[in-house]
Amino acid sequence: MASRRRALLRALRLVPFLLLIAIVAVSSPARDDSATLPVGTVVTTHTIAVGGVSRTFRTYALEGANSPLPLIVVLHGRGQSADTVLARTGFLGLVGDGRAVLAFPDGVGRSWNAGGGCCGVAAQRAEPDQEFVTDVVAATVKALPVDRRRIYLVGYSNGGKLAYAESCTHPTTFAAVATYGSVPLQPCDAPQARPVLIGAGQLDPILPYRGQPRGRPPLPSIDTAVAELRAQDGCTATPSERRDGPAVIRRWAGCRDGSAVELVVYPHLGHDWPTVSEVGTDAAVATLAWDFLAPFHLPAPPHTTPPTA
Numbered sequence: 001m002a003s004r005r006r007a008l009l010r011a012l013r014l015v016p017f018l019l020l021i022a023i024v025a026v027s028s029p030a031r032d033d034s035a036t037l038p039v040g041t042v043v044t045t046h047t048i049a050v051g052g053v054s055r056t057f058r059t060y061a062l063e064g065a066n067s068p069l070p071l072i073v074v075l076h077g078r079g080q081s082a083d084t085v086l087a088r089t090g091f092l093g094l095v096g097d098g099r100a101v102l103a104f105p106d107g108v109g110r111s112w113n114a115g116g117g118c119c120g121v122a123a124q125r126a127e128p129d130q131e132f133v134t135d136v137v138a139a140t141v142k143a144l145p146v147d148r149r150r151i152y153l154v155g156y157s158n159g160g161k162l163a164y165a166e167s168c169t170h171p172t173t174f175a176a177v178a179t180y181g182s183v184p185l186q187p188c189d190a191p192q193a194r195p196v197l198i199g200a201g202q203l204d205p206i207l208p209y210r211g212q213p214r215g216r217p218p219l220p221s222i223d224t225a226v227a228e229l230r231a232q233d234g235c236t237a238t239p240s241e242r243r244d245g246p247a248v249i250r251r252w253a254g255c256r257d258g259s260a261v262e263l264v265v266y267p268h269l270g271h272d273w274p275t276v277s278e279v280g281t282d283a284a285v286a287t288l289a290w291d292f293l294a295p296f297h298l299p300a301p302p303h304t305t306p307p308t309a
Contacts, residue, residue: 037060043058048136050128055108065145068145069098069144070150072100072103076104077157077181078111078112079110085156085159085273089154101145113129114165134166152175160181161183161185164188175195176194178197180274181207182207183198184229193233193234193259195260197288199289200263200266204271222263245283248265
């Protein structure tokens with residue numbers, strides 16, 4: 001009888017430990033298959049000072065790459081980190097194939113100051129996030145073989161809002177932009193055309209498809225945002241339309257300076273970034289974004305003849 005009591009007491013002592021294991025298992029976020037690093041990927045953590053604050057970002061490049069490659073800067077959403085967005089966005093395959101270099105910056109307090117009061121800790125502290133993203137590009141170009149004419153900006157949610165602001169302020173840095181779950185917070189008055197892909201889920205509760213005019217900050221509808229982007233780029237032609245699985249894609253081509261605007265709508269999806277495992281390879285945002293971004297490049301710098309003696 002005594003031995004049975006001792007065994008029961010030992011079992012009871014294990015209960016809190018087992019409950020803790022269960023809680024940890026449930027709370028751990030699931031990692032998408034895209035988080036697996038391709039063979040030969042070199043991951044480097046960089047620290048730079050911006051506005052007196054140490055900021056970090058990571059780059060992903062194929063070992064031994066010598067020829068200049070396109071650079072994709074990926075901005076995470078609010079409440080996320082570079083690791084989170086790396087695991088979900090699905091761009092790592094481009095590194096393994098030797099088609100691109102990736103940079104994943106980290107926002108302060110898992111947020112970005114995108115202007116207009118958005119968003120979170122970064123906006124409250126007025127973090128100079130546009131300066132940070134610009135410095136990320138400069139540091140990456142210095143450290144890795146990057147094609148300066150093919151630097152692309154990708155943003156999700158809060159990161160997408162910053163991508164619109166950053167690309168408007170620095171139109172000669174980025175060749176094209178792609179976002180999901182985001183709209184520009186204000187029109188862009190830059191003189192250069194700006195190729196943009198805007199992706200949205202019609203059931204998105206965070207970025208309502210019809211907009212949120214009384215939001216903080218106010219959010220235009222997707223249709224209004226696309227109309228403003230088209231007006232900026234002088235897109236007057238009738239759009240083409242196609243379907244890739246659950247994605248409906250409308251493209252306005254032949255815009256000013258060879259630009260284009262593309263709208264990707266997922267009628268039955270919400271705010272989460274659509275992945276390969278959820279919508280298939282052809283309809284995944286990573287696939288559609290790369291297909292849109294890759295053909296665009298900045299114009300070559302003007303050739304200057306050196307002065308003669």
